[in-house]
Amino acid sequence: MTFSQLEIFVLVAELKGFTSAASRLSITQSAVSHAIKALESELGVELINRHQSTLELTAIGEQLLLRARAILGLTETMRQEASDARGMKRGTLRIGSFGPTSSVKLLPLILDAYRKEYPGIEVHVDEGRDREVVQWLQDRRIDVGFAVLPDERFDTFALAEDQMVALVPAAHPLAAKADISLKELAPGPFIMTEAGSAQLVGNLFNAAKLIPNTRYRSTQLISTLSLVERGDGVTILAEQALPCVTGETGYVKRPLRPRVKRIIGLAVLDERQVSPAAQAFIKIALRLKRQGVLKQTESG
Known part of the structure; x- marks a missing residue:
């Protein structure tokens, strides 16, 4: 089992297709199919129902997806910790956002400051409903997400x-x-x-x-x-x-x-396991809050 196989499996599951995953990775569809077959052969189980009209994971495939995301997340954290020692020159940050408040009024301000300080970090933003962002956090699909607070399921940081x-x-x-x-x-x-x-x-x-x-x-x-x-x-x-x-x-x-x-903030699954890239994002967001850059409306 290789990290490459796990990365391909996760991407196939998230994009719901071999062709989409191949296009994202800039490899052939046959290479994607080969990686999935090799993973299934090593594990001795079928991960994907190929007879379905749309791609669906098997029950064990769903379980492996959660494990694979956790393994890849820890791997990325290790890479970023090494990168952090060199000045955070590379890495990946996955953000979940929802609605105009976070996607239009908060996220752009934070990202602008973040990119100026860490231009080498590759940022991916997924937008969805508030409940979808919560699910993405629980599934480890994202590193940090905007959330309506309080939410006892996560470690959170109020922003606005x-x-x-x-x-x-x-x-x-x-x-x-x-x-x-x-x-x-x-x-x-x-x-x-x-x-x-x-x-x-x-x-x-x-x-x-x-x-x-x-x-x-x-x-x-x-x-x-x-x-x-x-x-x-x-x-x-x-x-x-x-x-x-x-x-x-x-x-x-x-x-x-x-x-x-209504309080909007950032949420992470476990603050102790947050990657350096996500830590830096949260730190910048809280700094902008203290500086009054993240505007709030009066509720009285």
């Missing part, structure tokens, strides 16, 4: 705080209120976000023992805003996720009653 706000159509009766309660929003029609604060919004209604009249589920901010502007429903979003607009819009935002804060 804002508040959750209600969005209602400009002509809606609730638009005349100074703030809006969950009870007033529950009858809807409600537009449930499936992006950056899905878990938080769901928890809010559960804690209040309310069931929102959900008519729409949206993963894209622009679609959510369009639905509210057309008068199709109301929603709850994080204030920092909203675009900066100077003119009038077809919706109004109002703070929730009572106020609900």
Whole structure:
């Protein structure tokens, strides 16, 4: 068993195909197939169901994927520790991000400073839903991810705080209120976000023992805003996720009653095993927070 075989196996599993993995690695598809067959032969088990129309891992293949990611992660950490002794001139950093708050307002500022200090580190960014980033962390697919805090499953570092706000159509009766309660929003029609604060919004209604009249589920901010502007429903979003607009819009935002804060930060699976590249990223992010570069909205 070689590190190369494990790297190829992980890439095939993540990209869901031999051709995609070969293209990413700039090798032939036959080389990828040979590596997987050699790995299966050595282990004596089938890792991939080849009879499926789409690539699927076997049960043992799923288990090996987690082990392979852990082994490769430790290998990369060893390489980076050696590189760190030489001034962190090379290495790889895998980041998970979600929603406009982290992907648009936080990550670019941190990355800009990071690349200036460590130009030799290769950075990969995966964007998805908040729940997907959590899963990527648990699967060791990424080294560090943005998360809604607190989250007891990880070691975390708070970066920015804002508040959750209600969005209602400009002509809606609730638009005349100074703030809006969950009870007033529950009858809807409600537009449930499936992006950056899905878990938080769901928890809010559960804690209040309310069931929102959900008519729409949206993963894209622009679609959510369009639905509210057309008068199709109301929603709850994080204030920092909203675009900066100077003119009038077809919706109004109002703070929730009572106020609900949202904290965004970085999360790692285990701070003690974080690679030097990830440690440097967290250190720079916290420095920018102290300097006031990472803006926060007032929640009072």
